[in-house]
Amino acid sequence: MTAIEWTIVILASVGTIFSFGAGLGIIRFPDVYSRLHATGKNATASVILIMSATFIYFLIEHNMFIGKILLTILFVFLTTPVAALLISRSAYRIGVPMDKSSVRDEMKPYYDNEKSSPAKNE
Template identity: 40%
Template sequence: MNVNQLIELMAALLILFGSIVSVISAFGMIRLPDVYTRSHAATKSATLSVLCVLFGAFVYFWIHDGYVSIRLILGIIFVFITAPVAGHLVCRAAYRSRVPLAEGSGNDALKSVLFDDEELRVKSEIEQLK
């Protein structure tokens, strides 16, 4: 086995690893209880899986064909920058529109910072009526 075949095997393993992480991310999207944890599964693991697949394809084409794909490099950079920001903004929008946390989530440290006392009083009264 020469060096090119070894690097092609590593590229194939990167693509396989990215595919497995993508499936795990899909299960996380289905199984997790609220929008915040689902967003975590979507952004962290899906970003890792897409980056592994794109980097594996980049390495394969670079070693096998001698072709450096600028499109793959731009795709890696674009996903690396935009996916975590999008996940953060989805969670922030959900929190500001008062989507409830799952029951086992723990403390809500931002509640006293972002919402004033009147909004908290009204929200607690509505929760008591349910």
Template identity: 55%
Template sequence: MSAIEWLIIILVILGGAFSVIASIGIIRLPDVYSRLHSTGKSSVTASILILLSTFLYFLYHHQLFLGKVLLGIAFIVITVPIAVFIIARTAYRSGTSLHKSSVRDELKPYYDQLKDVDNDKKQENNG
């Protein structure tokens, strides 16, 4: 086996391992924010590794340059972090609580300030 084939095997195994880590994170972590962090990071890494191994396989064995696979990698890298951010922000704004072992809530003062500004605007409009 050549070095490229070994690299493909290693990438597939690492991608599978990161997928397993993401699955364990969903099951074991205490709150939605920790779960999102785990799945966001691990699933992006797993997808990149598996798609990269697919790209290398077809490039090496069939001499095919699959630009769509590279576009898929770029799409995943761009969209998954944005989706995770939006889900986490929505969860926070809807009042989903942090786990009791969470030490800091750095967003609380910011959203409290926004609520105060919102309340002031409502009072101005009503009064």
């Protein structure tokens, strides 16, 4: 095997491991916030690694430059973390409880001030 083929195999394998970790995080973590953290980080990394392996494979083996794969990498890199953040903030705002084993609630001071703001009540 050439160095390029090894690179493709390693990228795809590491991407698969990250994807497995994201699935495991969804199953094992106790609350929505932990699950979103696992999927936001691991799923983004796994898709980027697997798409990078795909892009390199088609570029080297078939001499095909496929820009859609690069756009997929870009859009996943930009949208998945933002979506995870917005879902977790929405869950916090509607009152989805944190797990009992959570040590600290760092968002509480920010949202307590928001609820007591007079401009919000008008």
